[in-house]
Amino acid sequence: ENNRNSDSRGALIVLEGLDRSGKSSQSSRMMSYLEGLGVSAELWRFPDRSTCVGQMISSYLANKSDLDDHTIHLLFSANRWEKRSLMETKLRTGTTLIVDRYSYSGVAFSSAKGLDIEWCKAPEMGLLAPDLVVYLNIPPEKAAERGGYGGERYEQLDFQRKVAHHYQVLRDPSWKIIDASLPIEDVEKPLRDMVLDCVKTCKKGKTLLNLWS
Ligand code: T5A
Ligand code: NA
Helix, strand or coil, X not given: CCCHHHHCCCCEEEEEECCCCXXXXXXXXXXXXXXXXXXXXXXXXXXXXXXXXXXXXXXXXXXXXXXXXXXXXXXXXXXXXXXXXXXXXXXXXXXXXXXXXXXXHHHHHHHXXXXXXXXXXXXXXXXXXXXXXXXXXXXXXXXXXXXXCCCCCCCCHHHHHHHHHHHHHHCCCCCEEEECCCCHHHHHHHHHHHHHHHHHHHHCCCCCCECCC
16 A cells, blocks of 8 residues: 555657647647546646746747747756646656657757757656657658748758658667558557556656666
8 A cells, every 4th residue: 555656657648749749739739638537637738838947948949038048948858847846746646747859859959950860859857757758750741731831930941851850860779650641540559559558667656766877
């Protein structure tokens, strides 16, 4: 009985991909699915625009303020650090977190601007390591066709091509890749299987690790 909390640990599941790859659509569909199954879960997203740091990020993305590339990188990272302890509490008390973007976005987008990749990774060290990273894979050209970019700073085809390349540099063999250019239901189906599998493994008490491990 004393081990009840560790027995019921929630899973840290991260969705990554280019702008318009379908992360937000899939995260919210996943939440309804998990809810229906009675799995305790929350949907998180980064940047979390609700905090003071998040508001600075949001203003930068909307081109309402300019920041040095290093500065904005550290703000994105700080925005994850300010949620780290709550994240750990949720996971250890059995809540699964579906997270729309995480440290990999931080590194892929900043290194696509030309910042050194090791420098980009450094401030992410010590954040919680995801139990599952799913990359929604879509050609940048195809993503750009979806609803048109809304004018935020990084929503340009040339830049998204560079980001796609840097995601490939960052990617490790544990990542699951889904063809995100398929219809929504065909992306959702394999994603459900991956998520349920991960939730089960974590429930059995899989160790919670830190990045980058
Ligand atoms: N960033 C982020 C950093 O630089 N560093 C960091 O550390 C972090 C965390 C904001 C920006 O910040 C950068 C990355 C971003 O450029 P954001 O707020 O997550 O990040 O914004 P976006 O990723 O741009 O969110 P989008 O809403 O554009 O993309 P999604 O969530 O991937 O896509 P979604 O689900 O909203 O779908 C886009 C459109 O496509 C349709 C949807 O209906 C919608 O219209 N769609 C599909 N159409 C056909 N087939 C499918 N399978 C479809 N799936 C969705
Ligand atoms: Na989104």
